Amino acid sequence: MPALSVFVHQVSAKSFNIIADQTKLPMDKIVIVLPELGNMISASVPVALDHAQHGGLKSGDKILLIGLASGISIGTFALVW
Numbered sequence: 793m794p795a796l797s798v799f800v801h802q803v804s805a806k807s808f809n810i811i812a813d814q815t816k817l818p819m820d821k822i823v824i825v826l827p828e829l830g831n832m833i834s835a836s837v838p839v840a841l842d843h844a845q846h847g848g849l850k851s852g853d854k855i856l857l858i859g860l861a862s863g864i865s866i867g868t869f870a871l872v873w
Contacts, residue, residue, distance in 0.1 A: 797844055800858040802826040802836040811858065834859070849873055 798821050800811050805826065812819050823840045832839055837857055841849075849855075851873060859867040 795850070796821055796854045796856070797849065798822045798856045798858065799837045799840045799844070801834070801860045802840070803831055803860065807860070 796817070798811065798815070798817060800807065800822060802808075802825060808819065808822050808824060808826075811817075812822060823844045825836065825840045825843055829836075829839065837859060841855070841857070853873045855871050855873055857869040857871075
């Protein structure tokens with residue numbers, strides 16, 4: 793079965809816990825670059841994707857991209873790599 797990786801806009805460490813809780817996914821499925829690179833605003837999702845690509849993301853892996861904004865807006869995109 794292909795691996796699943798989740799890439800979320802990285803505002804704070806608290807946001808990872810909320811996403812994991814709401815999606816019922818373990819934290820190890822969320823690709824986190826915030827401690828290393830800080831809050832890069834909208835660039836955090838593609839930068840985390842780039843890190844994962846160089847860190848073992850394989851053809852056929854399932855990916856969930858999650859973009860958040862202040863307030864209640866959210867955008868998601870699911871794909872197979």
